[in-house]
Amino acid sequence: MKSCIFLSLCCVLVISRWASSQEIEDCLTGKAHKGKCVSIANCPSLLRIAQSPVISESDKLKLREHVCGNRKVCCRSPLQVTTTSTTTESYSYDDVEESQPTNQPLLPKENDCGLDTASQRIIGGDITDKEQFRWTVALDYKHPRTGGVKCGGSLINTRYVLTAAHCVFRVQKQDLTLRLGEWDIEQNPDCEEEDEEDCNPEVRIVRVSQILIHPNYKDKTNDIALLRMEQALPDEYTSHILPICMPLSAELMQDAFTNRNVSVVGWGKNEKEIRSRFKMFAELITINNQRCEQALEKPLHDTQMCAQSFTETIRDTCGGDSGGPLQIQIKGTYYLIGIVSHGPPCGKTLLPAVYTRVTSFLDWILQNITD
Template structure:
């Protein structure tokens, strides 16, 4: 059997006085505190659940605030009095675990202009002015800019920012045969399996929570945890990418029904890492497939560091390629009795030229559902590589959901 390759929130401290923010719905005030942020524990805030101010340095023109779950706020300068002229401030707000961030601004009053050319609040490069407050929205990152020019003022705004408790799965930022170079954060769930101390991956995997990577059983059979390390955030092989992390493996959990990829199927293996994963813009988990879904005829994406052709070397840059998913009956027409219920097929373009290849085994096959990416397949086997009208075979993740849940119960799984 060959190894198929695939692959801040902030309270803006502006002004000498800190007026009270708007009342909560129950009538009680949301009180800012002139103290360090409260300590957080698993399950949410400890103590006061009201927004905590995280003041910006007065001389700092741009900064990033990476914050734990909670409610925060920022205001226009001198709020609720008239804001000042000639004011500029920019900052970014992120969750410390890739969580959803929700923002709403009320009240809102700035100098009006048809294109907000004078005074404005900009949220993720979209400007708001006049009485047209930004709509309540949920995003993965807030890029805020406050700008006022030399004349005309108004009472400004109060914006409440809520960072959700829990991380977000299936969110990405911005050579598999016939594939293209990935960009940093495009596939933040991509893992590379390497020999201990090495940088060249020989199989792929997917981050599915804060402690486990899902890969193929044929990648880990006859191996001990001490022989394998996992690279996350690795975009270019052999170079130190920003945010790249290396993990040792504490435990290998093979699917109990696995005997071989082309025999029994069930080509799944879980790697328990030696420590929790710190999520970032370039490292975060993928959402798992939804039970009961076949994903037939959807367009999926495979990614990995495998060969760029059957007789070609492995890629030095993470690759990705779009592949059509086949129905089970159609794929059975190609693979016959080899195809089991624990398998799913993708690829097989009539012209060939695009597929996974050796070195991509264990890597992810994902599809986008309602703006999030779900892991539907684990690269298993095929006819190397990119053979016309012959799809490659992946482990069908929907068939392994109960096994995954049982064996990763000690991890924190991200929400949709």
């Protein structure tokens, strides 16, 4: 009997792309929170749970508590849902707990982010063009012996940089500066082949006003942090500074990004353990977590993802790339899908590296960025 009930509940969670043709009704969740009874396809927070490869007992209970009809769930902040009329209705609540917060407009629109101006595509882990991947940020630490650029980050709007928690754990904000629009960390401004006629504007060096580490960061899990800059950047970005796009659409939030061509960027060490003075990048391919667990011989959380070299050449992220972007290009636009977290020693193996899965933390990011 119990198995039949659970099977019924699972059927409710079949992913449907049908638009609702009925009037959208109010509902209450199992915790008596107000919501709208919609298709689970229109509720990103619950959809991510339903599509997880492994669903925990607590998540199963959560899904049951939100069932409100045939293939419908009680969603506290659904996506825009088209009704039978010509109008489109959107619902949001100030007390959001598991749904998208309302400050999504603080992130740039797709035509204002993720654009690559490089004149050519560089393959195989080499130096980027000086204006390529303009969202990559160098984290510069102040220490007489161990200072310098040790981690990377990604600019996501005019105020915030996203990085790995382990890069800023126990770091004081006054001991950290952000280098935006950086390419060659040994000169400023950046010029190609010492040609003073072909230089970027000066690197923008910015102080940090707040370091916000994920509250559940522990032992390489939830390895994500937000850095708020003391001063906001101008609304109009420059030729060498631009944010990367976040995967905010329903389609991207549902994407596991498995077996996809991606790239990583940073100033990490090369195979000879020498730190690069230039911004480098390497192309990788993502693999599913099960295959990654087998390769690394350790369990992974579903908030993590893996990528590895797809050639016989050893190309992967290295120490200085921690916190940097794992990015995917879709129709000419780059999206941030991962944050470099940890992996095997640089240049020593073809084993995959582990990344923080950005789509698992969109709610946390949106809940914590401010104007």
